[in-house]
Amino acid sequence: MTASGTIIGRRYRLTDQVSDTSSAEVWRGHDEVLQRPVTVKFVRSGDVPTGAGRLAVTGAVAVYDTLNHEGLAVVVSEWVDAWPLDRVLEQEVTLRPADVVEILTGVAGILADAHALGVPHGSVRPSNVLVTDDGAVHLTDFRGRDGGAEPFDPAPDVTGLGIVMASLLSRCRQESVPPHLIDLMDRLESSDPARIPGLLEFRLALAPLKQTVTGRNTGRWLIAVAALIATVAVASAASRILYGDDVSPDRSDGVQVDG
Numbered sequence: 024m025t026a027s028g029t030i031i032g033r034r035y036r037l038t039d040q041v042s043d044t045s046s047a048e049v050w051r052g053h054d055e056v057l058q059r060p061v062t063v064k065f066v067r068s069g070d071v072p073t074g075a076g077r078l079a080v081t082g083a084v085a086v087y088d089t090l091n092h093e094g095l096a097v098v099v100s101e102w103v104d105a106w107p108l109d110r111v112l113e114q115e116v117t118l119r120p121a122d123v124v125e126i127l128t129g130v131a132g133i134l135a136d137a138h139a140l141g142v143p144h145g146s147v148r149p150s151n152v153l154v155t156d157d158g159a160v161h162l163t164d165f166r167g168r169d170g171g172a173e174p175f176d177p178a179p180d181v182t183g184l185g186i187v188m189a190s191l192l193s194r195c196r197q198e199s200v201p202p203h204l205i206d207l208m209d210r211l212e213s214s215d216p217a218r219i220p221g222l223l224e225f226r227l228a229l230a231p232l233k234q235t236v237t238g239r240n241t242g243r244w245l246i247a248v249a250a251l252i253a254t255v256a257v258a259s260a261a262s263r264i265l266y267g268d269d270v271s272p273d274r275s276d277g278v279q280v281d282g
Contacts, residue, residue: 074167
């Protein structure tokens with residue numbers, strides 16, 4: 024359907040394909056008008072993630088434009104040189120509880136700022152959490168509310184945090200996980216709505232361990248991210264040597280979300 028060099032909306036030139044799934048095709052692109060890198064996402068199915076279109080929140084990946092191309096909704100957003108958390112975890116890295124708290128604190132903070140403006144995410148999951156090689160956390164693919172007509176409900180985002188937390192804790196040595204994190208996970212997975220914490224309570228429950236973390240985390244998970252980036256870079260270079268510029272579309276110079 025698309026190829027490198029294609030111009031979308033008379034201004035967005037596609038450069039490198041990032042991912043291609045049944046629900047979306049994602050490219051790194053270049054805004055020829057404002058001369059900046061962008062992410063161009065062709066939505067094949069599911070919700071169109073435009074919730075961050077007017078959301079000025081640090082860490083929330085900004086949406087710049089929406090348009091239509093050959094019958095598909097296209098979302099143009101900020102380009103972030105980062106990796107989706109699900110792809111980092113696929114490398115079977117070993118995390119420390121402090122790493123888990125650092126990532127969850129970042130995600131929960133972005134959500135809290137968005138909720139304060141009345142904007143839910145609606146699809147919190149590891150693939151929408153982006154981590155940079157220096158430990159910064161970003162959140163992409165905000166669904167928001169349909170025209171603001173639906174009642175604001177933060178509960179799905181808390182459920183999503185539980186999914187992210189479970190994925191992170193699965194990469195920790197079981198004996199290293201402190202009791203308060205185990206208790207928090209149990210509450211998030213509870214069938215009793217009264218036990219499930221709200222977003223503020225979730226953030227406070229992370230505090231006992233967070234108090235021992237100073238500055239930006241530089242734990243082994245960041246080293247793993249750097250190693251992953253280096254591996255991809257070597258593979259990309261080898262592919263160029265073997266095949267010239269016809270590089271596999273699975274290559275990723277950064278991160279964006281698989282639909």
